[in-house]
Amino acid sequence: MTSFGEMREGEIALGFDPAERARAGVTFIGRIRSEWQPGTAPRNLTQARADGHGARIELDPAYAPGLAGLEEGRAIWVLYWMDRGRRDLIVQAPRHTPDPRGVFALRSPVRPNPVAMAAVWITSLDAGRGIIGIDAIDAFDGTPVIDIKPWMGGIDVPPER
Amino acid sequence: MTSFGEMREGEIALGFDPAERARAGVTFIGRIRSEWQPGTAPRNLTQARADGHGARIELDPAYAPGLAGLEEGRAIWVLYWMDRGRRDLIVQAPRHTPDPRGVFALRSPVRPNPVAMAAVWITSLDAGRGIIGIDAIDAFDGTPVIDIKPWMGGIDVPPER
Numbered sequence: 001m002t003s004f005g006e007m008r009e010g011e012i013a014l015g016f017d018p019a020e021r022a023r024a025g026v027t028f029i030g031r032i033r034s035e036w037q038p039g040t041a042p043r044n045l046t047q048a049r050a051d052g053h054g055a056r057i058e059l060d061p062a063y064a065p066g067l068a069g070l071e072e073g074r075a076i077w078v079l080y081w082m083d084r085g086r087r088d089l090i091v092q093a094p095r096h097t098p099d100p101r102g103v104f105a106l107r108s109p110v111r112p113n114p115v116a117m118a119a120v121w122i123t124s125l126d127a128g129r130g131i132i133g134i135d136a137i138d139a140f141d142g143t144p145v146i147d148i149k150p151w152m153g154g155i156d157v158p159p160e161r
Numbered sequence: 162m163t164s165f166g167e168m169r170e171g172e173i174a175l176g177f178d179p180a181e182r183a184r185a186g187v188t189f190i191g192r193i194r195s196e197w198q199p200g201t202a203p204r205n206l207t208q209a210r211a212d213g214h215g216a217r218i219e220l221d222p223a224y225a226p227g228l229a230g231l232e233e234g235r236a237i238w239v240l241y242w243m244d245r246g247r248r249d250l251i252v253q254a255p256r257h258t259p260d261p262r263g264v265f266a267l268r269s270p271v272r273p274n275p276v277a278m279a280a281v282w283i284t285s286l287d288a289g290r291g292i293i294g295i296d297a298i299d300a301f302d303g304t305p306v307i308d309i310k311p312w313m314g315g316i317d318v319p320p321e322r
Contacts, residue, residue: 014223018188023305024242025183026274045316062175063273066251069266075319079276081185090227104309105230112224113187113307115240115276119319144184146274148265155206157318158236158280
Protein backbone atom coordinates (compact mmCIF):
# COMPACT_ATOMS: atom_id res chain seq x y z
CA MET A 1 0.00 0.00 0.00
CA THR A 2 1.07 3.55 -0.69
CA SER A 3 2.76 5.34 2.17
CA PHE A 4 1.07 8.62 2.99
CA GLY A 5 3.42 10.19 5.48
CA GLU A 6 2.72 11.50 8.91
CA MET A 7 -0.35 11.06 11.04
CA ARG A 8 -1.37 13.03 14.12
CA GLU A 9 -2.12 11.48 17.48
CA GLY A 10 -5.50 9.77 17.50
CA GLU A 11 -5.80 9.51 13.74
CA ILE A 12 -6.84 6.21 12.16
CA ALA A 13 -6.18 5.05 8.60
CA LEU A 14 -8.31 2.55 6.72
CA GLY A 15 -5.53 0.12 5.84
CA PHE A 16 -6.31 0.46 2.13
CA ASP A 17 -6.47 3.30 -0.36
CA PRO A 18 -10.06 3.99 -1.50
CA ALA A 19 -8.63 5.20 -4.82
CA GLU A 20 -7.61 1.61 -5.51
CA ARG A 21 -11.19 0.42 -5.00
CA ALA A 22 -12.85 2.59 -7.61
CA ARG A 23 -16.33 1.50 -8.63
CA ALA A 24 -17.23 4.34 -11.00
CA GLY A 25 -15.45 7.11 -12.83
CA VAL A 26 -15.77 10.87 -12.57
CA THR A 27 -14.92 13.10 -15.47
CA PHE A 28 -13.65 16.64 -15.11
CA ILE A 29 -16.00 19.15 -16.74
CA GLY A 30 -13.78 22.18 -16.15
CA ARG A 31 -11.43 23.91 -13.74
CA ILE A 32 -11.64 26.48 -10.97
CA ARG A 33 -9.57 29.62 -11.50
CA SER A 34 -8.80 31.21 -8.15
CA GLU A 35 -6.18 33.23 -6.30
CA TRP A 36 -5.29 30.28 -4.11
CA GLN A 37 -2.21 28.08 -4.15
CA PRO A 38 -1.15 25.46 -1.62
CA GLY A 39 0.14 27.44 1.36
CA THR A 40 -1.95 30.55 0.73
CA ALA A 41 -5.44 29.07 0.55
CA PRO A 42 -8.15 30.05 3.04
CA ARG A 43 -9.26 27.44 5.54
CA ASN A 44 -12.83 27.33 4.34
CA LEU A 45 -15.45 29.07 2.22
CA THR A 46 -16.37 31.60 4.91
CA GLN A 47 -12.77 32.76 5.13
CA ALA A 48 -12.46 32.81 1.34
CA ARG A 49 -15.52 35.05 1.18
CA ALA A 50 -14.12 37.36 3.85
CA ASP A 51 -10.90 37.67 1.85
CA GLY A 52 -13.00 39.23 -0.92
CA HIS A 53 -11.43 37.55 -3.93
CA GLY A 54 -13.85 36.37 -6.56
CA ALA A 55 -13.07 33.36 -8.69
CA ARG A 56 -14.30 31.76 -11.85
CA ILE A 57 -15.12 28.40 -13.33
CA GLU A 58 -13.92 27.58 -16.82
CA LEU A 59 -15.93 24.74 -18.30
CA ASP A 60 -14.62 22.59 -21.11
CA PRO A 61 -16.42 23.96 -24.20
CA ALA A 62 -18.42 20.76 -24.75
CA TYR A 63 -20.24 21.37 -21.45
CA ALA A 64 -21.07 25.07 -21.98
CA PRO A 65 -24.62 24.37 -23.31
CA GLY A 66 -25.41 22.91 -19.89
CA LEU A 67 -25.46 26.45 -18.46
CA ALA A 68 -28.69 27.42 -20.25
CA GLY A 69 -31.18 28.60 -17.64
CA LEU A 70 -28.62 29.93 -15.15
CA GLU A 71 -28.05 33.64 -14.76
CA GLU A 72 -26.11 36.23 -12.79
CA GLY A 73 -27.42 36.58 -9.24
CA ARG A 74 -28.44 32.93 -8.87
CA ALA A 75 -26.86 30.72 -6.23
CA ILE A 76 -25.28 27.48 -7.35
CA TRP A 77 -23.46 24.50 -5.96
CA VAL A 78 -20.01 23.93 -7.33
CA LEU A 79 -18.84 20.37 -6.83
CA TYR A 80 -15.11 19.92 -7.16
CA TRP A 81 -12.55 17.17 -6.79
CA MET A 82 -9.88 17.75 -4.16
CA ASP A 83 -7.23 15.72 -5.87
CA ARG A 84 -4.18 16.57 -3.79
CA GLY A 85 -4.76 14.64 -0.59
CA ARG A 86 -4.74 11.14 0.77
CA ARG A 87 -8.10 9.36 0.93
CA ASP A 88 -7.61 6.83 3.71
CA LEU A 89 -7.82 8.82 6.98
CA ILE A 90 -11.08 7.64 8.51
CA VAL A 91 -10.53 9.39 11.88
CA GLN A 92 -8.79 12.76 11.80
CA ALA A 93 -7.40 15.27 14.28
CA PRO A 94 -7.80 18.71 12.70
CA ARG A 95 -6.11 21.56 14.53
CA HIS A 96 -9.44 23.33 15.16
CA THR A 97 -11.23 20.43 16.89
CA PRO A 98 -10.42 19.36 20.45
CA ASP A 99 -10.63 15.59 19.80
CA PRO A 100 -10.13 13.26 16.86
CA ARG A 101 -13.29 12.98 14.84
CA GLY A 102 -14.65 10.72 12.11
CA VAL A 103 -14.24 11.99 8.57
CA PHE A 104 -18.03 12.01 8.08
CA ALA A 105 -18.35 14.54 10.91
CA LEU A 106 -15.82 16.84 9.20
CA ARG A 107 -15.69 18.88 5.99
CA SER A 108 -12.00 17.99 5.59
CA PRO A 109 -10.65 17.65 2.02
CA VAL A 110 -9.11 14.35 3.12
CA ARG A 111 -11.88 11.77 2.61
CA PRO A 112 -12.60 8.47 0.82
CA ASN A 113 -14.12 10.33 -2.15
CA PRO A 114 -12.68 13.88 -2.21
CA VAL A 115 -15.82 15.65 -3.44
CA ALA A 116 -16.25 19.16 -2.04
CA MET A 117 -19.25 21.41 -2.51
CA ALA A 118 -19.48 25.17 -2.26
CA ALA A 119 -22.68 27.25 -2.27
CA VAL A 120 -21.75 30.41 -4.18
CA TRP A 121 -23.29 33.29 -6.08
CA ILE A 122 -22.98 33.71 -9.84
CA THR A 123 -21.45 37.18 -10.31
CA SER A 124 -21.07 36.98 -14.09
CA LEU A 125 -21.92 34.47 -16.76
CA ASP A 126 -20.57 33.96 -20.26
CA ALA A 127 -22.62 30.90 -21.17
CA GLY A 128 -21.29 30.82 -24.72
CA ARG A 129 -17.71 30.40 -23.56
CA GLY A 130 -18.61 28.37 -20.48
CA ILE A 131 -17.20 30.87 -17.99
CA ILE A 132 -18.94 31.52 -14.68
CA GLY A 133 -17.80 34.24 -12.28
CA ILE A 134 -18.47 33.37 -8.62
CA ASP A 135 -18.23 35.43 -5.45
CA ALA A 136 -15.77 33.16 -3.62
CA ILE A 137 -14.33 29.67 -3.37
CA ASP A 138 -11.78 28.00 -1.12
CA ALA A 139 -10.24 25.76 -3.79
CA PHE A 140 -6.76 25.98 -5.28
CA ASP A 141 -6.35 27.40 -8.76
CA GLY A 142 -6.75 24.56 -11.25
CA THR A 143 -8.98 22.36 -9.07
CA PRO A 144 -11.13 20.07 -11.26
CA VAL A 145 -14.88 20.75 -11.32
CA ILE A 146 -17.21 17.76 -11.56
CA ASP A 147 -20.69 19.29 -11.36
CA ILE A 148 -22.74 22.46 -11.05
CA LYS A 149 -26.29 22.44 -9.67
CA PRO A 150 -28.79 25.17 -8.82
CA TRP A 151 -28.92 25.88 -5.07
CA MET A 152 -32.51 25.40 -3.88
CA GLY A 153 -33.52 26.51 -0.39
CA GLY A 154 -36.52 24.19 -0.38
CA ILE A 155 -34.33 21.08 -0.43
CA ASP A 156 -30.86 22.29 0.57
CA VAL A 157 -31.92 23.51 4.01
CA PRO A 158 -33.30 20.64 6.08
CA PRO A 159 -36.79 21.58 7.33
CA GLU A 160 -37.39 22.22 11.03
CA ARG A 161 -38.58 19.11 12.80
CA MET B 162 -20.72 5.50 -29.02
CA THR B 163 -23.33 3.83 -26.85
CA SER B 164 -26.92 4.34 -27.92
CA PHE B 165 -29.03 5.73 -25.14
CA GLY B 166 -32.52 5.56 -26.57
CA GLU B 167 -35.08 8.28 -26.91
CA MET B 168 -34.68 11.99 -26.52
CA ARG B 169 -37.40 14.61 -26.07
CA GLU B 170 -37.82 17.61 -28.33
CA GLY B 171 -35.19 20.26 -27.64
CA GLU B 172 -32.80 17.94 -25.84
CA ILE B 173 -29.11 17.97 -26.78
CA ALA B 174 -26.58 15.18 -26.23
CA LEU B 175 -22.84 15.70 -25.86
CA GLY B 176 -21.77 13.34 -28.63
CA PHE B 177 -19.65 11.33 -26.20
CA ASP B 178 -20.26 9.45 -22.98
CA PRO B 179 -18.63 11.18 -19.98
CA ALA B 180 -18.26 7.75 -18.35
CA GLU B 181 -15.71 6.93 -21.04
CA ARG B 182 -13.64 10.00 -20.12
CA ALA B 183 -13.08 9.19 -16.46
CA ARG B 184 -10.27 11.12 -14.81
CA ALA B 185 -10.65 9.84 -11.24
CA GLY B 186 -12.38 7.01 -9.45
CA VAL B 187 -15.11 7.01 -6.86
CA THR B 188 -15.47 4.19 -4.40
CA PHE B 189 -18.76 3.13 -2.86
CA ILE B 190 -18.68 3.45 0.93
CA GLY B 191 -22.12 1.92 1.49
CA ARG B 192 -25.68 1.69 0.23
CA ILE B 193 -28.98 3.45 0.77
CA ARG B 194 -31.81 1.25 2.02
CA SER B 195 -35.14 2.82 1.09
CA GLU B 196 -38.70 1.97 0.15
CA TRP B 197 -38.15 3.13 -3.40
CA GLN B 198 -37.82 1.14 -6.60
CA PRO B 199 -37.78 2.37 -10.18
CA GLY B 200 -41.39 3.25 -10.96
CA THR B 201 -42.41 3.98 -7.37
CA ALA B 202 -39.79 6.56 -6.38
CA PRO B 203 -40.74 10.11 -5.39
CA ARG B 204 -39.78 12.90 -7.76
CA ASN B 205 -37.55 14.67 -5.28
CA LEU B 206 -36.56 14.94 -1.63
CA THR B 207 -39.50 17.17 -0.69
CA GLN B 208 -41.95 14.58 -1.99
CA ALA B 209 -40.01 11.77 -0.32
CA ARG B 210 -40.29 13.63 2.98
CA ALA B 211 -44.01 14.19 2.51
CA ASP B 212 -44.45 10.47 1.90
CA GLY B 213 -43.19 9.90 5.44
CA HIS B 214 -40.95 6.91 4.86
CA GLY B 215 -37.64 6.98 6.66
CA ALA B 216 -34.61 5.30 5.18
CA ARG B 217 -31.19 4.19 6.27
CA ILE B 218 -27.62 4.13 5.14
CA GLU B 219 -25.59 0.97 5.59
CA LEU B 220 -21.89 1.71 5.45
CA ASP B 221 -19.33 -0.90 4.61
CA PRO B 222 -17.86 -1.88 8.01
CA ALA B 223 -14.41 -0.44 7.19
CA TYR B 224 -15.93 3.06 7.05
CA ALA B 225 -17.96 2.89 10.29
CA PRO B 226 -15.24 4.62 12.41
CA GLY B 227 -15.76 7.69 10.21
CA LEU B 228 -19.08 8.31 11.98
CA ALA B 229 -17.45 9.32 15.30
CA GLY B 230 -18.72 12.77 16.21
CA LEU B 231 -22.12 12.49 14.51
CA GLU B 232 -25.26 11.94 16.55
CA GLU B 233 -29.02 11.60 16.31
CA GLY B 234 -30.69 14.92 15.59
CA ARG B 235 -27.84 16.31 13.47
CA ALA B 236 -28.35 17.22 9.84
CA ILE B 237 -26.04 15.67 7.28
CA TRP B 238 -25.42 15.63 3.57
CA VAL B 239 -25.68 12.25 1.93
CA LEU B 240 -23.87 12.14 -1.40
CA TYR B 241 -24.92 9.27 -3.60
CA TRP B 242 -24.19 7.96 -7.07
CA MET B 243 -27.18 7.76 -9.41
CA ASP B 244 -25.86 4.90 -11.46
CA ARG B 245 -28.89 4.04 -13.53
CA GLY B 246 -29.03 6.84 -16.07
CA ARG B 247 -27.26 8.13 -19.12
CA ARG B 248 -24.67 10.85 -18.57
CA ASP B 249 -24.57 12.67 -21.89
CA LEU B 250 -27.72 14.84 -21.98
CA ILE B 251 -26.37 18.37 -21.70
CA VAL B 252 -29.72 20.09 -22.42
CA GLN B 253 -32.84 18.42 -21.04
CA ALA B 254 -36.58 18.83 -21.30
CA PRO B 255 -38.04 17.67 -17.97
CA ARG B 256 -41.83 17.38 -17.85
CA HIS B 257 -42.08 20.01 -15.11
CA THR B 258 -40.21 22.81 -16.91
CA PRO B 259 -41.72 24.78 -19.78
CA ASP B 260 -38.56 24.91 -21.92
CA PRO B 261 -35.45 22.78 -22.38
CA ARG B 262 -32.81 23.72 -19.85
CA GLY B 263 -29.10 23.08 -19.33
CA VAL B 264 -28.23 20.22 -17.01
CA PHE B 265 -26.41 22.63 -14.66
CA ALA B 266 -29.67 24.51 -14.10
CA LEU B 267 -31.43 21.28 -13.11
CA ARG B 268 -31.19 18.76 -10.28
CA SER B 269 -31.83 15.93 -12.72
CA PRO B 270 -30.19 12.55 -12.00
CA VAL B 271 -29.06 12.53 -15.64
CA ARG B 272 -25.76 14.47 -15.64
CA PRO B 273 -22.09 14.13 -16.62
CA ASN B 274 -21.17 13.00 -13.10
CA PRO B 275 -24.28 11.56 -11.44
CA VAL B 276 -23.57 12.78 -7.90
CA ALA B 277 -26.71 13.66 -5.92
CA MET B 278 -26.82 15.26 -2.52
CA ALA B 279 -29.59 15.20 0.06
CA ALA B 280 -29.76 17.28 3.26
CA VAL B 281 -31.37 14.97 5.82
CA TRP B 282 -31.77 14.46 9.55
CA ILE B 283 -30.12 11.63 11.44
CA THR B 284 -33.00 9.83 13.19
CA SER B 285 -30.93 6.99 14.65
CA LEU B 286 -27.28 6.05 14.69
CA ASP B 287 -25.54 2.73 15.27
CA ALA B 288 -21.99 3.93 14.74
CA GLY B 289 -20.51 0.55 15.65
CA ARG B 290 -22.34 -1.20 12.83
CA GLY B 291 -22.19 1.77 10.45
CA ILE B 292 -25.97 2.19 10.20
CA ILE B 293 -27.55 5.63 10.03
CA GLY B 294 -31.30 6.16 10.11
CA ILE B 295 -32.42 9.24 8.14
CA ASP B 296 -35.75 11.01 7.89
CA ALA B 297 -36.15 10.73 4.12
CA ILE B 298 -34.37 10.25 0.82
CA ASP B 299 -35.45 10.13 -2.81
CA ALA B 300 -33.00 7.42 -3.92
CA PHE B 301 -33.78 3.88 -4.98
CA ASP B 302 -33.06 1.05 -2.58
CA GLY B 303 -29.46 -0.06 -3.11
CA THR B 304 -28.15 3.26 -4.42
CA PRO B 305 -24.40 3.57 -3.75
CA VAL B 306 -23.31 6.16 -1.17
CA ILE B 307 -20.05 8.01 -1.83
CA ASP B 308 -19.82 10.50 1.06
CA ILE B 309 -21.44 11.86 4.21
CA LYS B 310 -20.71 15.36 5.50
CA PRO B 311 -22.11 17.45 8.34
CA TRP B 312 -24.64 20.02 7.11
CA MET B 313 -23.47 23.49 8.20
CA GLY B 314 -25.78 26.46 7.85
CA GLY B 315 -22.87 28.89 7.91
CA ILE B 316 -21.51 27.62 4.61
CA ASP B 317 -24.37 25.66 3.03
CA VAL B 318 -26.72 28.64 2.83
CA PRO B 319 -25.21 31.36 0.65
CA PRO B 320 -25.12 34.64 2.62
CA GLU B 321 -27.38 37.53 1.63
CA ARG B 322 -25.59 39.93 -0.68
